[in-house]
Amino acid sequence: MSGNPKNFIIDAIPLTRIPLSRQQYFSYEFERRLPAGTLVNISLFRRFLNGIVVNSRDDFHRLGNIKLKKIASIIEENFLTAEQLKLARFISDYYFCPLGVALKFFVPRRVKARTTPLTTYHLTQRKIKLTSEQQTAVNKITKNYLPRRLASLPASPGQGGQAGKPEARSYLLFGPASSGKTEVCVNAILKLKIQNSKFQFLILLPELTLIQQAIERYGARFAPEEVAVIHSKIPKGQLYAYWQKIKSGKVKIIIGTRMAVFAPFKNLKLIIIDEEQDASFKQWDMNPRYDARAAAEKLAEIHEAELVRGSAAPSIEAYYRSLRNEYKLIKLPKLRITNCELRKPQVEIVDIRKERWIKNYSPVSQKLRSEISRALEDKSRAFLLVNRRGMNTLTTCSSCGKVLRCGRCGRALIYDTSGYYRCLYCGKNPDLFLKCSHCKSTVFKNVGIGTQKIEKEMEKMFPGAKIKRVDADTIKNLKGLGKIYQDFSRKKIDIVIGGQTIAKFLPGARLAAAIDPDVLLIFPEYHSREKVFQQISALFSCVRKLGGENGKIIIQTSYPENAALRLAAKEDYENFYRLEINERQNLSYPPFAKFIKLIFRGKGAAEVEKTAQKVYNELLKAGGKNGRSKIFFPANLASPRLKGRLRKIIIIKLLDPRKNLPADIAEIIRRLDANWAIDIDPISMV
DNA sequence: ATATCCCAGCGT
DNA sequence: CGCTGGGATATT
Numbered sequence: 001m002s003g004n005p006k007n008f009i010i011d012a013i014p015l016t017r018i019p020l021s022r023q024q025y026f027s028y029e030f031e032r033r034l035p036a037g038t039l040v041n042i043s044l045f046r047r048f049l050n051g052i053v054v055n056s057r058d059d060f061h062r063l064g065n066i067k068l069k070k071i072a073s074i075i076e077e078n079f080l081t082a083e084q085l086k087l088a089r090f091i092s093d094y095y096f097c098p099l100g101v102a103l104k105f106f107v108p109r110r111v112k113a114r115t116t117p118l119t120t121y122h123l124t125q126r127k128i129k130l131t132s133e134q135q136t137a138v139n140k141i142t143k144n145y146l147p148r149r150l151a152s153l154p155a156s157p158g159q160g161g162q163a164g165k166p167e168a169r170s171y172l173l174f175g176p177a178s179s180g181k182t183e184v185c186v187n188a189i190l191k192l193k194i195q196n197s198k199f200q201f202l203i204l205l206p207e208l209t210l211i212q213q214a215i216e217r218y219g220a221r222f223a224p225e226e227v228a229v230i231h232s233k234i235p236k237g238q239l240y241a242y243w244q245k246i247k248s249g250k251v252k253i254i255i256g257t258r259m260a261v262f263a264p265f266k267n268l269k270l271i272i273i274d275e276e277q278d279a280s281f282k283q284w285d286m287n288p289r290y291d292a293r294a295a296a297e298k299l300a301e302i303h304e305a306e307l308v309r310g311s312a313a314p315s316i317e318a319y320y321r322s323l324r325n326e327y328k329l330i331k332l333p334k335l336r337i338t339n340c341e342l343r344k345p346q347v348e349i350v351d352i353r354k355e356r357w358i359k360n361y362s363p364v365s366q367k368l369r370s371e372i373s374r375a376l377e378d379k380s381r382a383f384l385l386v387n388r389r390g391m392n393t394l395t396t397c398s399s400c401g402k403v404l405r406c407g408r409c410g411r412a413l414i415y416d417t418s419g420y421y422r423c424l425y426c427g428k429n430p431d432l433f434l435k436c437s438h439c440k441s442t443v444f445k446n447v448g449i450g451t452q453k454i455e456k457e458m459e460k461m462f463p464g465a466k467i468k469r470v471d472a473d474t475i476k477n478l479k480g481l482g483k484i485y486q487d488f489s490r491k492k493i494d495i496v497i498g499g500q501t502i503a504k505f506l507p508g509a510r511l512a513a514a515i516d517p518d519v520l521l522i523f524p525e526y527h528s529r530e531k532v533f534q535q536i537s538a539l540f541s542c543v544r545k546l547g548g549e550n551g552k553i554i555i556q557t558s559y560p561e562n563a564a565l566r567l568a569a570k571e572d573y574e575n576f577y578r579l580e581i582n583e584r585q586n587l588s589y590p591p592f593a594k595f596i597k598l599i600f601r602g603k604g605a606a607e608v609e610k611t612a613q614k615v616y617n618e619l620l621k622a623g624g625k626n627g628r629s630k631i632f633f634p635a636n637l638a639s640p641r642l643k644g645r646l647r648k649i650i651i652i653k654l655l656d657p658r659k660n661l662p663a664d665i666a667e668i669i670r671r672l673d674a675n676w677a678i679d680i681d682p683i684s685m686v
Numbered sequence: 687a688t689a690t691c692c693c694a695g696c697g698t
Numbered sequence: 699c700g701c702t703g704g705g706a707t708a709t710t
Contacts, residue, residue, distance in 0.1 A: 011710090016687085018709085026710040045709035047687060068710055673706095 007059040012051035020670040024099040039079035097288035113237035172322040173310040175332025177541030199269040206278030209505040230256030258292030268303040276309035313537035345551035380510035397436035398443040470498035503538040508545025513554040526589040529564040536568035594657035597682040612648035622664035
């Protein structure tokens with residue numbers, strides 16, 4: 001007989017991967033109850049690891065001879081808050097991630113900080129008088145500051161609203177570049193801070209590059225010890241110190257990237273998601289593949305906090321939801337800056353095809369070239385936006401310029417390393433000897449301009465100019481970033497070449513140009529047009545930062561008639577939205593459908609083929625019944641081989657995104673082993 | 687993470 | 699029949 005009634009059974013989640021098909025907790029013996037959230041050390045199959053207590057119960061006389069191991073040691077009682085446990089559960093359930101893996105992200109490495117953080121702020125506490133529109137926005141955001149129970153939100157993001165109207169506690173703050181969105185947020189925070197000095201505020205940013213200016217704008221209003229900065233480059237010890245100060249309530253404002261949602265907030269009252277449209281909020285490369293925007297929404301629900309999504313070009317999903325009153329839409333008027341009226345930047349769409357007629361084969365048009373040299377003469381600066389996606393080639397017909405497209409699903413065909421043209425979306429491989437569907441030509445051109453190519457071109461064209469290419473390598477450390485910022489401000493750099501985030505990071509440029517938005521425009525993704533719109537909108541914010549100066553924007557393209565480009569050039573978001581939402585509805589894309597991406601990674605081609613086929617058949621059987629979902633045949637990826645393993649992708653499209661995932665499909669996904677990557681609401685489908 | 691079990695393939 | 703290696707499995 002085992003089991004001692006005087007003891008207690010403690011259920012704990014080991015911080016490791018337990019297959020989703022199994023129970024996520026394991027039971028141990030201990031002489032007293034332990035509060036949920038306690039960090040313990042437990043033995044699990046001949047090794048010791050950390051775990052989180054989720055439940056304690058009385059022991060009982062266990063049948064058979066079931067022996068439980070003892071909790072090895074208690075590291076810290078009440079280590080995780082009840083709110084953190086709730087959020088971890090949500091992430092685990094919604095994103096099909098083992099609970100122990102999700103919890104890992106809530107547990108920082110418990111090490112002493114080597115140095116005390118010494119953050120210096122540019123204390124530019126200039127008092128700016130808000131416009132009446134801005135003041136109204138502040139009032140709207142803060143009017144609900146008293147805790148009020150929220151009619152239960154939909155359990156999962158992107159699932160639309162309830163029949164009954166929920167209290168507006170989520171806002172979409174929509175205003176063009178320099179319309180004062182940050183001022184509104186700062187003032188909302190200050191107002192709430194006066195109401196109750198214990199309130200905590202969270203500012204989420206999509207990328208590291210944007211952290212510093214957020215610290216300057218938000219952090220300056222708080223004492224240095226009330227500010228925490230959370231991102232992956234913060235040293236472990238310092239991160240842990242911040243974690244403790246957030247938990248104790250000492251820290252009042254938390255500025256960070258997506259991982260900041262895991263912090264142990266004590267009295268969270270307002271969450272601001274800046275650059276709401278940015279896809280970097282979604283973690284796509286490892287578990288949990290969560291979207292910080294969805295997590296923040298859950299976090300706001302758990303803490304009964306206000307949530308503000310801010311953007312100059314909101315995501316289609318957010319705007320859609322605001323029109324359905326799931327978010328309250330707050331619009332700031334165009335072209336108004338706090339103290340001076342701005343002239344609209346001159347925007348020019350340059351038809352790059354005409355360059356070929358005048359025998360210019362450079363990726364830089366005559367027009368852009370002359371604008372750059374004019375900028376150099378004026379000693380003003382230029383920013384050239386090059387999509388890093390340029391690595392991916394797409395193919396155009398050399399004689400008519402049409403993009404090669406898949407006959408089955410209409411997406412652009414991509415030249416594969418194996419030497420064939422493929423549709424990476426639906427897996428169809430067209431004929432070996434392709435003909436252009438339009439003009440029957442068999443001569444194609446693989447398109448793709450990278451940052452290096454433009455850098456070389458600039459060196460050739462402007463030998464005296466100071467040129468800086470900013471890409472992933474440069475962003476690796478914060479010091480390098482700071483240097484670029486300073487060099488650019490002090491005019492030590494004339495031309496910067498980089499991606500979209502650099503446009504938002506830079507202190508502004510007189511000339512901003514999109515070198516090749518076409519790559520993005522015809523990229524085989526349902527949201528490619530949305531991305532293009534966002535990129536052009538980033539050029540506007542880059543140029544606007546120079547205050548009253550008259551800026552210039554150049555967009556190079558082979559599709560000057562393209563509606564997304566033309567509306568972006570006019571900053572006409574509403575019409576772009578109308579166009580895009582119709583397309584999404586007609587073709588059943590988000591927010592009218594929901595995608596799930598399953599990727600299998602294996603060694604041998606036969607095994608990969610077989611496994612993918614098997615799961616595909618199971619899914620077909622489960623989902624095919626009611627016509628509510630569509631399962632795409634296992635396809636190859638843009639890079640079929642990765643880290644020596646072959647890969648196959650299965651896309652599930654749920655046609656009724658507001659309904660819960662069908663139970664039989666969920667069950668199949670739960671049974672997939674560790675060789676499968678599960679991505680709910682994926683950003684990319686290739 | 688890793689001991690253990692199971693099975694295929696091989697040699698005697 | 700026994701030995702070996704590889705792969706899947708379970709973990710309180």
